[in-house]
Amino acid sequence: MAEIIHMGGYGSYVWSAFGLTFVVLLATVWLTKRSLQQTRNRLTRRLRSASATEASS
Amino acid sequence: MSIFFAVIKHDLAMAFRRWSDLAMPLVFFVIVCTLFPLALGQDKELLQAVGPGAIWVAALLATLLSLNTLFREDFDDGSLEQLALSEHPLSVLLLGKTAAHWLVAEVPLVLLAPLLALGFDIPAAGREALLLTLLIGTPTLSLLGSVGAALTAGLRRASGLLAVLILPLSVPVLIFGARSADLAARGQSIEGPLLLLGGITVLALTLTPFATAAAVRVTLD
Amino acid sequence: MPSVAYGRQLDAIFVLSMWNWFFKLGSPPHFYRIATRLEPWLMGGALVLLVIGAYGGLAMAPPDYLQGDGFRIIYVHVPSAFLSMFAYSVMAVASAIGLIWRMKLAFCVAAASAPAGAAFTFLALCTGAIWGEPIWGTWWAWDPRLTAELVLLFLFLGYMLLRQAMPETRQADRASGILAVVGVVNLPIIHYSVEWWNSIHQGPSLMKLETPSIDGDMLWPLLVMIVAYQLLFIGILFTSIRTQILLRERNTRWISDLLS
Numbered sequence: 001m002a003e004i005i006h007m008g009g010y011g012s013y014v015w016s017a018f019g020l021t022f023v024v025l026l027a028t029v030w031l032t033k034r035s036l037q038q039t040r041n042r043l044t045r046r047l048r049s050a051s052a053t054e055a056s057s
Numbered sequence: 058m059s060i061f062f063a064v065i066k067h068d069l070a071m072a073f074r075r076w077s078d079l080a081m082p083l084v085f086f087v088i089v090c091t092l093f094p095l096a097l098g099q100d101k102e103l104l105q106a107v108g109p110g111a112i113w114v115a116a117l118l119a120t121l122l123s124l125n126t127l128f129r130e131d132f133d134d135g136s137l138e139q140l141a142l143s144e145h146p147l148s149v150l151l152l153g154k155t156a157a158h159w160l161v162a163e164v165p166l167v168l169l170a171p172l173l174a175l176g177f178d179i180p181a182a183g184r185e186a187l188l189l190t191l192l193i194g195t196p197t198l199s200l201l202g203s204v205g206a207a208l209t210a211g212l213r214r215a216s217g218l219l220a221v222l223i224l225p226l227s228v229p230v231l232i233f234g235a236r237s238a239d240l241a242a243r244g245q246s247i248e249g250p251l252l253l254l255g256g257i258t259v260l261a262l263t264l265t266p267f268a269t270a271a272a273v274r275v276t277l278d
Numbered sequence: 279m280p281s282v283a284y285g286r287q288l289d290a291i292f293v294l295s296m297w298n299w300f301f302k303l304g305s306p307p308h309f310y311r312i313a314t315r316l317e318p319w320l321m322g323g324a325l326v327l328l329v330i331g332a333y334g335g336l337a338m339a340p341p342d343y344l345q346g347d348g349f350r351i352i353y354v355h356v357p358s359a360f361l362s363m364f365a366y367s368v369m370a371v372a373s374a375i376g377l378i379w380r381m382k383l384a385f386c387v388a389a390a391s392a393p394a395g396a397a398f399t400f401l402a403l404c405t406g407a408i409w410g411e412p413i414w415g416t417w418w419a420w421d422p423r424l425t426a427e428l429v430l431l432f433l434f435l436g437y438m439l440l441r442q443a444m445p446e447t448r449q450a451d452r453a454s455g456i457l458a459v460v461g462v463v464n465l466p467i468i469h470y471s472v473e474w475w476n477s478i479h480q481g482p483s484l485m486k487l488e489t490p491s492i493d494g495d496m497l498w499p500l501l502v503m504i505v506a507y508q509l510l511f512i513g514i515l516f517t518s519i520r521t522q523i524l525l526r527e528r529n530t531r532w533i534s535d536l537l538s
């Protein structure tokens with residue numbers, strides 16, 4: 001176990017490369033999903049307000 | 058073909074009517090080239106080493122400065138629209154405008170470069186090569202720049218965007234131009250890279266007019 | 279003769295059904311449905327393969343005889359670099375298709391692949407620098423491949439900034455499409471010029487970020503990682519394409535049916 005963390009002296013490099021990759025990939029996925037959700041919410045709201053004005057007129 | 062020269066003539070006449078637009082990139086180029094020795098110190102060897110690269114980068118930046126006005130005014134006063142509606146192929150008309158830009162903005166800069174090279178203590182072979190590489194390389198800068206200028210002509214405050222679009226695409230020209238000028242200054246033969254630089258220019262000459270025409274149509278849309 | 283006519287008919291039916299399939303795939307509502315259904319599978323598959331590949335690369339592959347355990351960065355560096363180029367090609371090809379055939383969905387694909395591609399490029403640069411520190415003794419060497427990767431990042435950023443600057447989607451699609459196509463023609467030239475530039479002042483022989491002499495135990499985690507990255511990219515692409523479709527089709531009937 002300690003060997004895997006130490007990586008023959010390269011531990012900090014290897015683990016920081018893997019960690020950074022993990023963080024950036026996760027952030028990309030999260031941001032993409034969030035932007036889809038936000039777009040959906042915005043369009044749904046717009047749709048509701050449009051149909052509300054139609055009904056009231 | 059005659060319409061191509063007619064466009065060049067018209068644009069040249071317009072440019073000489075407002076000489077301040079003509080002089081501005083040139084003065085900018087000279088000032089930037091002066092800044093390098095001021096910032097780096099008077100070490101002759103150092104100046105000789107960075108000279109060709111510094112002059113090339115300054116030329117690239119000066120080109121960007123002049124590209125901003127390439128299509129902007131024609132877009133604003135509607136003459137770009139008229140060009141697009143004329144019966145002549147738009148790519149040829151725009152190539153004429155780009156050629157005029159090269160003659161007005163690039164040629165003076167190319168001719169001035171060997172003079173500025175004196176300030177960097179670059180030997181005669183290097184000065185010659187600098188003139189030659191700039192002469193072969195700057196048409197590509199104008200051509201690539203015309204694509205970027207056409208894409209951004211309709212946007213306000215687009216000068217920063219233009220730089221971001223064009224500079225990465227200019228990397229090969231910069232590398233071949235500056236490096237071969239440097240190699241020549243060190244007394245080496247530069248036939249190979251000069252041919253490659255010429256090849257890039259021919260490629261740009263054949264392909265970019267269509268991209269520029271397409272970009273102008275998008276901007277006018 | 280009847281058999282020939284029959285064959286021709288079959289041909290015609292086949293072509294028509296292919297065309298129909300293609301046409302349906304190109305229609306935004308249909309693609310939206312397919313993307314929604316496939317997305318969890320892609321993301322899940324990518325996650326599983328990422329875990330397997332990372333375990334294989336970190337724990338099972340033997341250390342390299344030259345770079346020791348430092349070479350293990352290859353398992354995140356090479357897939358990122360590969361996918362960054364892949365994403366740019368997807369962006370350029372989709373842009374060309376959109377420009378030639380005026381296909382709305384192609385522009386959705388192009389716009390969607392840019393941010394993911396930029397993320398992969400960024401990762402390739404960062405992991406390359408982290409790898410360079412122990413192997414080269416410096417964070418950044420002007421290695422031709424790292425330099426080309428840096429220019430690629432600039433191209434992605436320019437593409438996204440141009441899109442951002444154009445208020446109208448249709449115009450942004452076509453303008454950025456032209457930029458992507460010009461960029462993809464330029465890309466091999468950039469690669470070649472950077473390599474030439476590197477070759478004329480070869481310094482003291484650096485140890486390259488080469489794939490070390492690779493044997494089976496080292497290779498399979500790398501292949502698994504590349505496949506995982508591909509799946510992840512397609513998953514992100516599908517999510518992002520859905521956003522693009524929503525933005526472009528917001529005034530259509532099927533979108534209001536979908537959202538209400």
